[in-house]
Amino acid sequence: MAREGEGGRGRDREDRDSEFMDRLVHINRVAKVVKGGRRFGFAALVVVGDQKGRVGYGHGKAREVPEAIRKATDSAKRSLVRIPLREGRTLHHDVTGRHGAGRVVLRAAPAGTGIIAGGPMRAIFETLGMHDVVAKSQGSSNPYNMVRATFDALQREDSPRAVAARRNLKVSVLQARRQGGEAEAASEA
Numbered sequence: 535m536a537r538e539g540e541g542g543r544g545r546d547r548e549d550r551d552s553e554f555m556d557r558l559v560h561i562n563r564v565a566k567v568v569k570g571g572r573r574f575g576f577a578a579l580v581v582v583g584d585q586k587g588r589v590g591y592g593h594g595k596a597r598e599v600p601e602a603i604r605k606a607t608d609s610a611k612r613s614l615v616r617i618p619l620r621e622g623r624t625l626h627h628d629v630t631g632r633h634g635a636g637r638v639v640l641r642a643a644p645a646g647t648g649i650i651a652g653g654p655m656r657a658i659f660e661t662l663g664m665h666d667v668v669a670k671s672q673g674s675s676n677p678y679n680m681v682r683a684t685f686d687a688l689q690r691e692d693s694p695r696a697v698a699a700r701r702n703l704k705v706s707v708l709q710a711r712r713q714g715g716e717a718e719a720a721s722e723a
Contacts, residue, residue: 645666
């Protein structure tokens with residue numbers, strides 16, 4: 535029979551963990567040759583997000599697959615970063631990211647486009663809560679490099695609020711300049 539205090543704490547932790555969505559991106563089986571034969575181990579790459587603009591990735595290694603996934607999930611929850619989203623659905627501007635030989639290009643997309651991205655990048659966007667984005671991976675197709683390059687690109691993302699704060703302007707002034715610049719370019723053409 536469980537004591538009252540223990541059950542409550544366990545449920546609180548489950549509720550807190552349930553706010554996160556996790557996606558297994560890749561599992562790698564590695565073998566170590568020993569005297570009696572091969573000893574297998576597993577490495578897992580997991581992406582975790584709250585679907586409200588926070589996302590992280592983690593890597594875990596263990597002898598058993600579930601243990602490797604658990605370690606990777608814990609690591610991902612410790613490395614969460616907040617990404618600014620426009621209207622809660624897409625990027626504010628186009629951005630590129632790289633890691634090693636991996637290079638990714640992320641483009642903002644109009645409403646209704648959906649997530650046009652492959653493999654590891656799709657998992658990141660789904661857990662992030664992004665609904666419209668066009669992404670292209672160039673170079674390495676290694677899932678680890680693709681995930682790290684995508685995170686590099688996402689961390690280069692700037693919101694108008696952050697740009698306005700850096701330039702000591704109001705967001706409305708910055709947005710007005712943007713609309714004014716587009717109007718001038720259209721009238722010159």
